[in-house]
Amino acid sequence: MNITYSPFNLVAKTCGCKENNRVSYLFLEEPHGLCIDKKDLLEAQIQACETLLKYTKDDLERSTVEREIEELRMARDLMA
DSSP, rough: OOOSSSSOOOEEEEOOOSSSEEEEEEEEEEOSSSOOOOHHHHHHHHHHHHHHHHHOOOOOHHHHHHHHHHHHHHHHHHHH
C-alpha cells in the first residue's frame, strides 16, 4: 500500500470495536523534514484510505473508511 505521489509513505487501517471503529495511519518511512505540510498529509491520508477502501469487505469497515474520506476531504477543502 505505498503512496507513489506523496513525499512519504502512509498506510491506513481500521481498528477498534464495532461501536467505536476508527481509521489509523502508519508511516512506512520517516518523513525527511522537520515539518510536514498539512495539505500533503491530508492528501496522503485520503490516498491511503482510498486504497484501503478497495480491500474492505465488511460493511461496517466500509462505512468507517468512507466517513473518514469525507472528513479528510472537508478538512482539505477548508484549508484552501
